[in-house]
Amino acid sequence: MLTVPVRQLGESERRAVERLLDHDPFAGAQVAERIAARGLSWWRAEGRVLGYGARRNLESLCWLGGNLTPVLASDAAVAAFADLLAGEERLCSSIVGRADAVLGLWDRLSDTWGPARDVRPNQPLLVTDTLPPVPADPEVRQVRSGEVDRLFPAAVAMYTEEVGVSPLAEDGGRSYRRRVNDLVRTGRAYARIVDGKVVFKAELAVVTKRTAQIQGVWVAPEWRGRGIATAAMAAVVRDALLRVAPTVSLYVNDFNLPARRVYERCGFQPIGTLATVLF
Structure with a gap:
């Protein structure tokens, strides 16, 4: 009798899941945040966590909710996750994670889940644990509760x-x-x-014990080219490191050269490559 290595994980395996997530704290940050907040019970977590490997030797994870996110997924795990998922209706709006796993999943799922609206195969994953070497913009600050109406149009535009x-x-x-x-x-x-x-915005979209992940970086079109992004990002990174987490991370499209230059000036270093499939 063949034992299927993929199974849905529950709260009893939370320690094993957390240990695995600690081995990939940046690419798996979004999954780690959700599990820390809501656990592994699917009715609380708004998603399922699939595991690959023996019960005493968990090797890989796959989060399935609004996004599909593989974590530390080997080729064998990717194949096993895809075999299971191909028989289900696609409900997620994207597949995102380490590039090799995401593209491997998409290669196996595209016939049943396709077509994709966009595939972004090369998104450098960047991290810093040091204060930015450039001055921070003193006018960049946390948005106040009464300013949501000002922030919301910029967030929609971004x-x-x-x-x-x-x-x-x-x-x-x-x-x-x-x-x-x-x-x-x-x-x-x-x-x-x-x-x-709002002429600049960014947010700490994901926060774990290991990292604060920046997303939603945006400069108003009429302010682009004025050189405000580097100092603005430096302000965000500085506050996040001093107040929130020991590292700051983000990922960026490889073709977005202006943004990559900004992040380099702020001290970010590449540690891997992500990919995203958008539906």
Whole structure:
């Protein structure tokens, strides 16, 4: 009798899952944050965690919720996850994680889950644990609770520009506005506001005991080319390191050369490559 190595994990295996996530604290940060907050019970976690390997030798994970995220997935694990998932309806909006695993999954799932709206195969994963070597913009600060209405249009513009669809298309943007509200409420949203308008924004979209992951970096179009991004990012990184986590991480599209130069000036170093498949 053949034993299927993939299984859905539950709370009883939480320690093994956390140990595995500690081996890839940056690419697996989003999964680690969700499990730390909600555990492994699917009705609380808003997703399932699949495991590959023997019960006493967990080798790989795969988070399946709004996103599909493989963590430390070997070729054998990728094949096993894909075999299971190919028989299910696709409910996730993206596949994101280490490039080799994501592209391996997509190669096996594309016939049943395709087509993709976009495939981004090369997204450098960057990390820093030192304060930026460049001056920080003193006008970049945490967004206050009464400033959500100012931040929200900038957040929508960033999302639409980056992802290629508007977050207002689904449920009129109510769920996205809740997300923006949560980021402001928890002190994770940063902005520079000039004459009542957001000209720079970024947020700590993921926070774990190991890292704060920056996402949503955006400069208003009319302010681009003025050189404000480096000092603005330095302010975010500095606050995150001093107040939130021992490292700061992010990932960026390989073709976004201006952003990559900004991150390099702020002290980020590459530690791997992610990939994203968007539906």
